[in-house]
Amino acid sequence: MEDNVLKVRGLRKSFGDRDATVPVLADLSFELHSAGSLALMGRSGSGKSTLLNILCGLEQPDAGELTLFGQDHRQIDWQQLRRERIGVVFQEANLMPALSLLDNVRLRASLAGQPESRCQHWLDVLDIGALAQRFPDQVSGGQRQRAALAMVFAMSPSLILADEPTGSLDRVTADDVADSLFRLQAETGCGLILATHDPELASRCEKILDLAHQAADQNTGQSGL
Amino acid sequence: MRCWWLSMVAMVWLVTGCSKPDSEAGFAGLADSRDGSLGFEQPAPGDVLVFPEDFGAHPAHRIEWWYLTANLETEAGDPLGLQWTQFRQALEPRSTDATPPEPSAWPMQAAWMAHAAVSHQGQHWFQERLARGDLGQAGAIAEPFEVWLDHWRMAAGDHPNQWQLTVSQGQPGQQGYWAFDLELSVKGLPVAHGDQGFSAKSASGEGSMYFSLVDIEVTGTVTLADKDLNVQGKAWFDREWSSQFLKAGQQGWDWFALHLDSGDKLMAFRLREEGGHFRSGTWIPRSGEPRALSSDQLQLKPTAGSGPVPTRWRLQVPGQDVDIELVAPEGNYTNDGLFPYWESPVSVSGSHSGAGYMELTGYNN
Amino acid sequence: MTAFSALLSHYRRHPWQGIALALLMLMATALWTGIYHLTSQARASLSQSERVVEARYQVQRVDGAALSVEDFVTLRRQGLCLMPWLEVLPEGESRRVIGVDPLAALCFQGQADVVSFDGQPLRGDPFMDIADAAALPARQAQLFLIVDPDTGELSADYRITDFSLAPDTGQLGDSFLLNLDALSVLVLLITGLLLRSVYLLSLSQRRDSFALLHRFGVSPRRVRGHLVAELVGLAALTLMPGILLGQLLANALAGGFASVMEGLFDSRQFVTSGNSWLMPALVMVTLLLLVCAVDWLIPEKLRKAFAVANRSGGLSLLLLVAGGAGVWLAANLLFLFGSVALMLAGAGLLMPWCLSVLSSRLAQASKQPFRRWWWAEFGVLCRRLALPLVALQLSLAMVLAVQALVTTFEATFDHWLGQRLSADYYLEVPTDADGQVAVDWLEQNLPESSGAIWHRVLRGQGQLDVSGHEQSVDIFAVAPVGALVSDWRLIESAGQPWQRLAAGQGVMVNEQLAYRHELAAGDSVQLTLAGQSLRLPVLGVYPDYGRPAGEILLAADQLPDDFSVSFESFSISPGEVDIEVITEALSALWQEPALTLRDNRSIRDLANRVFEQTFMLTRAMTMLTLVLAAVALLLMGWVFLSTRLWYFRLLAVWGTARTGIFLSLLTLALTVSVSAAALALPVGIGLTWVLVQRINPLAFGWSLPLDLYPGFWLELLGLALLIGLCIGLLMRRQLGRPAVRPSVTGTITGGER
Known part of the structure; x- marks a missing residue:
């Protein structure tokens, strides 16, 4: 395994047209070693989601160096990487509504080329094994986020990008979900980048990158795909 | 002064083949059709009447009519009104000396329409007939005088100044049959209206050629509801032709021909338009020359009506000390044909007494 | 900000949804108005056609000589009501034209029109003005003189004989009209379904706002009141344009481009059509209110009971069986129509249920998770688009039935003429x-x-x-x-x-x-x-x-x-x-x-041509229904799939290629529309059977042959494919744009299963 999972140098990204560009990310640099964890802090609109989008190849940076698993970002097959190595967890709606929790995990695992036989195991590990046949609208928000974590770990990821994964949960549930996330991250040894505005959650990561001072109070829109 | 408007509508409608005749079509069509008047001869001030030719058809003009109204009385002394009109409407102009097309080609250079109506005891009988010209089915000849459509016919009789008018509708003995068969004795010479026969129809100079026979003695038989009624009385005969239509914006007209008991005759009409009506008329004294009446020499106003149709009028000719009221009898006198209009006898009271006829158009919806 | 303006603000944020809603409402109005006009035109056209071919009398010369214009003039001047009828076979043509004189025809009773002949336009198909007909270079020409024998005595040179264009159509026409009426009722039902789906769409898209208002203390009853007010307002905005559009459509279908232009620029159109807007307007407002009020008219318990009863498809099957038995046994027309309504209701309920069951079965059976997701998604689509799908299904069924009916009528008419001639x-x-x-x-x-x-x-x-x-x-x-x-x-x-x-x-x-x-x-x-x-x-x-x-x-x-x-x-x-x-x-x-x-x-040729217009109008009527049902499905499908966009984009996050996602979407849309077409087939055949084999014998005591036209089925299938393809292509554009994450409540917008 590479020593450095991720290396970012002088990353820039702005939105808008030629006449009126709004810088979102300006001259950003950081690194993440394997099994390391990094919290992205900052208010809404500070560029957390944009950075995550860039890190999984859904958006391209304007300038700067980005090396992921030792590969320059311009040479990366992002599609394959997202399928097999990068797991993404959103604040909500991580599950296909028409599929049961287990089928969701199976779908994600099969896309990543992982065996479906381990899917029930991941649900058990996340304490929702008994709910495997339920549909997303039949379980609580916390259980949905656990299922989302099961999906991510079922693909055996090298890097997890989590965008406010506990953002819409109450304190207790949020702590439970966060516990599971950090525990399994430690066990599997994958990298974790977690965007949050919750300082307590951020403090559980090895490093914190505060984007607040980098971006003005510009609203770049909602966390979009 | 006759159904200009009717003819216009008919024209527009025959030529363009629009689906339903109605006032919208008529007035929408006015402007279009004026452009199409090229090729037709147009009456103008200075034109004169020529007899007997002008009793016949004028194929170079677009529209013309032969029109007779009669205020009659039955043997029982009941009033009876009677109307007969024949129209010619050209679709293309033809010079007077040109050869008419072959009948076997079923030509459609002109359409003819005849109307006949009888008003008696509050009831009104009306019928219309249509024909294409140049077949022989309908036509008009000046000498010897004859105007006909199918079996309806007005024609000179065996004696000079003696005419016959026959009309029948339906089959004798069957329900709905009615008819008239009249002898007309024409007294006096034709009266030219306006300027030697040129009668203006708007302030801007549109007009028609127009003359009348105002003193006709009538005797004959009218058959209504299986009863033969012997009648006698007075009639009024109009001849009018033109090519130019009403100005756009003229909504219709009100026309009167009156036999006053004093022996004088009076013709008056007004064309209704936005911002003031155009009035005109002719005062025909018992003796002496007829006098044309201009817009400011006569007043004509409705005073009451039945529905949208004004059936009571006040007519004033200050220069002749005429201030009379004209009243239609009770009843509905709408000629309900392709183009409905009102045609009823009127009684005259006020400074003068007498009887006459009234024609009102453009009040139908 | 009042509750009402809060509700409306939804459309300020999502103008396209408002426009789609208004568009659907407009289309539904246009549809019914169009049908209403076409039906009345078809009715008029039929009675005119029948009038043209009805029995008449002609005059002939006793000496056997050909008639000429002189004979016409002589007899007219004797007072007879007579009209010329000049049959011309033009050089180089195989079809005859008939020259008539509308002016002369005026004396025949019941005719007050000088620009047509018995309502048939004078455009040479087959009638034209006699002057134009006489001017044609002719291979053959014969003048007939049609006479009203009650208008006078003939001179000894002439005699009267029978003359008619074709044998009396008798009840054939009445039967056709009855079927036409049955169909326009069906169209009303389809329109109702479309409106209902619009209403439900407007509800579902704003459940968040309702929840919010509820939290602010606005009672559900008031929210509903506002909703109805909003819909009535929307109806007021769309009703007149819809009615106008319907008239234009009907004219376009009935009379071609020329009459549309005439309709657009001629104020007469609106004068002469009189109160023809009143009926559609009344019907549409009533229908709209009924469609919205269904929720209150039928108690919630009963609706829930229905839903439970139909969970296993039992209710729809029951309706189908009861309706089918009723159709089979019906002793009178009213009972028969009631039974047909039951059958259609059963079929309409059964279709979404069938597709839903099918999809879950197939999802269960799929080993491959991606395929399982596809079938599950298909099930969601079928359930969510149930109403427009049923509308499309019924429209397709109706088009099938009408196609069969009209073709059958034409064929029957042909046989009937053939038998007599x-x-x-x-x-x-x-x-x-x-x-x-x-x-x-x-x-x-x-x-x-x-x-x-x-x-x-x-x-x-x-x-x-x-x-x-x-x-x-x-x-x-x-x-x-x-x-x-x-x-x-x-x-x-x-x-x-x-x-x-x-x-x-x-x-x-x-x-x-x-x-x-x-x-x-x-x-x-x-x-x-x-x-x-x-x-x-x-x-x-x-x-x-x-x-x-x-x-x-x-x-x-x-x-x-x-x-x-x-x-x-x-x-x-x-x-x-x-x-x-x-x-x-x-x-x-x-x-x-x-x-x-x-x-x-x-x-034969002339009679067929005289009736052509009627059949053409009827086909136009059904095509209009179909096109609008298709557009409705297109719009609803598009709107619904847009709310699911997040999940399709999720697949991209999970590393699926965009073309793969597009293909999934496309196959989904295609399968949904083709399923509707496939399920419309049995309904259409059943409907045809009912029309020709049940309604006709009950109403008139004789039956029409049941003919089916599989070639036309293929055409409809092609149309269904086209609709699916359009939805797919619309979504492809959407895929390239950022998707908004489903809202907090999660299960409401786009999260349905």
Whole structure:
């Protein structure tokens, strides 16, 4: 395994047209070693989601160096990487509504080329094994986020990008979900980048990158795909 | 002064083949059709009447009519009104000396329409007939005088100044049959209206050629509801032709021909338009020359009506000390044909007494 | 900010949803208005067509000479109501035109129109102004003078004979109109479904706002009140444009581009159409209110009970079975229509249920997770788009039924004309002339080698003994029985019916007689002709398309010599022989200069052309329904799939290629629309069957043949594919844009399963 999972140098990204560009990310640099964890802090609109989008190849940076698993970002097959190595967890709606929790995990695992036989195991590990046949609208928000974590770990990821994964949960549930996330991250040894505005959650990561001072109070829109 | 408007509508409608005749079509069509008047001869001030030719058809003009109204009385002394009109409407102009097309080609250079109506005891009988010209089915000849459509016919009789008018509708003995068969004795010479026969129809100079026979003695038989009624009385005969239509914006007209008991005759009409009506008329004294009446020499106003149709009028000719009221009898006198209009006898009271006829158009919806 | 403006603000944020809603409402209005207009036009067109072909009289010259314009003028000036009818076969054309004079036609009763002939436009199909017809270079031209015989006495030079363009259509037209009415009710149902789906869409898209308002203390009743006010407002905005659009559409479909332009720029359109907007407006407002009020009119418990009852498809099956039984057993029309409604309701409920069950079964059976997701998603689509899908299904079914019906009517009309006008020419035997003389001449001079076929027709009355009761029937005797009758389509027959009929071994009965006395092929009838009693087997039943009188067809050789013939004629297809040779010879033999001869081929051609407009209008009506149902599905599908966009984009986050996602979407849309078409097929066939085999016999006592047209099914399938393709392509554009994450409540917008 590479020593450095991720290396970012002088990353820039702005939105808008030629006449009126709004810088979102300006001259950003950081690194993440394997099994390391990094919290992205900052208010809404500070560029957390944009950075995550860039890190999984859904958006391209304007300038700067980005090396992921030792590969320059311009040479990366992002599609394959997202399928097999990068797991993404959103604040909500991580599950296909028409599929049961287990089928969701199976779908994600099969896309990543992982065996479906381990899917029930991941649900058990996340304490929702008994709910495997339920549909997303039949379980609580916390259980949905656990299922989302099961999906991510079922693909055996090298890097997890989590965008406010506990953002819409109450304190207790949020702590439970966060516990599971950090525990399994430690066990599997994958990298974790977690965007949050919750300082307590951020403090559980090895490093914190505060984007607040980098971006003005510009609203770049909602966390979009 | 006759159904200009009717003819216009008919024209527009025959030529363009629009689906339903109605006032919208008529007035929408006015402007279009004026452009199409090229090729037709147009009456103008200075034109004169020529007899007997002008009793016949004028194929170079677009529209013309032969029109007779009669205020009659039955043997029982009941009033009876009677109307007969024949129209010619050209679709293309033809010079007077040109050869008419072959009948076997079923030509459609002109359409003819005849109307006949009888008003008696509050009831009104009306019928219309249509024909294409140049077949022989309908036509008009000046000498010897004859105007006909199918079996309806007005024609000179065996004696000079003696005419016959026959009309029948339906089959004798069957329900709905009615008819008239009249002898007309024409007294006096034709009266030219306006300027030697040129009668203006708007302030801007549109007009028609127009003359009348105002003193006709009538005797004959009218058959209504299986009863033969012997009648006698007075009639009024109009001849009018033109090519130019009403100005756009003229909504219709009100026309009167009156036999006053004093022996004088009076013709008056007004064309209704936005911002003031155009009035005109002719005062025909018992003796002496007829006098044309201009817009400011006569007043004509409705005073009451039945529905949208004004059936009571006040007519004033200050220069002749005429201030009379004209009243239609009770009843509905709408000629309900392709183009409905009102045609009823009127009684005259006020400074003068007498009887006459009234024609009102453009009040139908 | 009031609750109302808070509700409306939804559309400020999502203007496209508001526009889609308004568009659907507008289309539904346009649809029904269009149908309403087309139906009334079809009705008018049919009655005009029937008026044109109804029986008339003509004048002929006693000396047999051709009529001319002089004859016309002479008779008109005698006071007769007369109109010219100039049949012209133009050079280089195979179809005749008829020149008429609308001015002369005015004296016939019930006509007050000088620009058409009995409502038929003067455009040469087949009628035109007589001057134009006379001006055509003609291969053949013949002038007829149609007369109203009650308008006067004819002079001795003329006589009056029958004249008609075609036999009386009788109940054929009434039947067509009844079916048309049944169909417009169906269209109203489809419109209702479309409106309901619009209403539900507007509800579901804003459940968040409702929840919020509820939290702010606004009662659900008030929210609902606001919603209805909003819908009524929307209706007020879309109603008039919808009605106008419907009129324009109807005109476009009925009269082509020219009349649309006329409609657009001619104020007369709106004057003459009078209150034609009133009816559609009233119907639409009522329908809209009903559609919104369904939720209050039917108590929630009952609705829940329905939903439970239908969880296993039981309710829809029950409705189908009950409706089917009702249709089968119905003894009167009202009961039948009720049963059809039940059946349609059952079919409408069954379809989404079927698809939903199918999808979950197939999802269960799929080993591959991605395929399982696809089927699950398909199930969601079917459930969410149930209403527009049912509307499309019913529209497709209706189009199928109408296509079959109209084609059947055309074919029937053709058969019916063919049956009555089987030969090329029809020659009346003049009163007092001897038909046998003509038979002898024809046998001698028209040998089989000439290709000529003919038969002699004798008509009269006979007595039929039905279970002890004597009943009068029409007798229709033919000799020789040959090719002119043997290609008739028989409803039922014994073996070799025509040979046996020719041999005098039996009779045939018409449909009406068979229906009334339950006669079938093989039964025997007791017949009395001129006092002579005969017992003969029934060899076949021939269709008579609504002729109310009972009729018996037999070989003329079987008639007793003293049978009183009320009418006699010859039907002749002369083959290579010139018909004039025949008429001249017979004219000389009969010493009758003017024979009544009708050219049946031109009658057939003309009658078909006169009715063409009616059939065209009916097809237009159904196509309009179909197109709008398709557009509705397109819009609803697009709107719904847009709310699911997040999940399709999720697949991209999970590393699926965009083309793969697009293909999934496309196959989803295609499968949904094609499923609707496939499930429409049985409904359409059932509907056709009900229309021709059940409604018609119940209403009129005779049936139309049930013909199906599989080629047309393929066309409809193609159309369904096209709709699916359009939805897919619309979504492809969407895929490239950022997706908004489903809202906090999660299960409402786009999160359905």
